[in-house]
Amino acid sequence: MTMMDQDRNVYVIGHKNPDMDSICAAIAYARFKNLTDKKRNYVAARCGHLNNQCTNYLQAFSIEKPLYMTDAFVHVDDVFVNTDVMLRQTDPIYKLVSIFEDEKYEYSVIPVFKDSKFRTLLTKESIASYFLKVSNAKKREEIFFSQSSWEEGIGGHFLKKGESDESFKALIMIGCMERSEVVSRIRSVKKNGRKIVLITGNRIDTINLAIKEKVDAVIVTGISKSDEAKIKCEGFKGPIFISGGDTSQTIRLLRLCQNVSLLHDEVFPSVKRKTLFEEAKTMLLSKGLKALAVEDEDGSFVGFLTRRNFLFKPKRSFILVDHNEHDQCIDGIDEAEIREIVDHHRFNSEKTTAPIFINAEPVGSTCTIVWELYKRRHVRIDKETATILLGGLVSDTVFLKSPTATSIDKRAYQELLGISGLTEEKLSSVIYSNYRKFEDLDSDRAVSSDFKIYTEKGIKFGIGQVEVVGMPDVMGNPKVQELLQSLEKIRDFQFLSFAMLMVSDAQTASSVLVSTKTRITENLQYAKIRDGVYDMPGVISRKKQLLPELLRALAE
Known part of the structure; x- marks a missing residue:
């Protein structure tokens, strides 16, 4: 089975550079969806690292962090095959054949290991290629013999097992000739230092002669129990096996008793689980391969991919919480399916291919909306979920001091x-x-x-926000210059027209705006303290206070 059932997994995810509301809403809403929709598996996720406030809050209440995702693209991890079926290099070929003949095994390759280390992938073509190669060889075929696989692979029983259980390479000799010719051929082969296995029907004289000449093994077909007693095996060190089939069938099955290690005639490159779907597909097709091995980040084998895995490209499914604008979404969202949006910001969302559920309200926190959805569906909120929702609510509304806080937020907070x-x-x-x-x-x-990125009237800009305790005099404070330099770096890295940072004092419910150079600040209704720094008394909401003011200034 594949590692991820695309029809079941839905990721509930917040915006880049996640804040408390984004993280807490994702966790609580994923829980809500799992309680109300048993057909799918909802996974709380994030597309950025947790800030200190989020980390401390989750740790304080022993709440599990959401899954970290780098992007929404389809990876090898989403489609590769992970099966318990595997072979060891020492397993016989007939075991490989039986797996492929089993209707329950639906794949075209089987992984092979040496001890616990992955060696290669074997295909049906591996079997055909090997036997075509040996059948076309001009030299006499030598077969690897291992008596341990004869009873199961050929069918029959041992009259005598060999003293050594080690496999060996030997020529097959059919004992259907005159006694003198048998002796001559055995001695000729042994003179050249090669081993020999005699396969013969019920020819007691030939069998005993071969034993006397010290062949390496004897396989007898079509012999009765009474004639078995006539075989003189005293002192013979090799195995004597009584086959249940005829001579031709026994020879065919002997070939299948050889180790699968003989079939290693193709090298299969490996890819990592995080390799992009398209990258792996290109590798497979451009090199004309039948399969790719899949490795974990530490290099250990975890599964494989065949051409069948690339016939259909799945889409990851997402529910967006606490955001809807493309620039704030996880990278690769264009190639994913957006199933829902739950948000309390202005709308500038991506187009969707089908109608979706959207719950957007002008409240102070996305966690408030999630609380309402629990109430609307009469779903019980447990103690931990309440703690999670509280974290996002009080963080985003600054303990209800923000102008974004509504009566709904206050009711949610109290409950x-x-x-x-x-x-x-x-x-x-x-x-x-x-x-x-x-x-x-x-x-x-x-x-x-x-830090959130916005695009308005063709201008791309970003606004960050950080909360502090106590706002000092910023007129000559060297920290301001450091912040300006950091803003310039993120502006250049993100190719923005300008970048700003709101430094908010939670105790006084006021902020200072630090901004890179832009003509937009000339139109802002905030007092200038020094170059790039503006006083914003009573302003603590980026969404409801600063952003609308910026949009007004951009329109002028």
């Missing part, structure tokens, strides 16, 4: 607080424990940890 069993003091201590003083900020991290 969730009661279910969680937390006090306001405990919740506040966990949320604010990670807030730093302005002077202690790491500039690069402060800019990038909650």
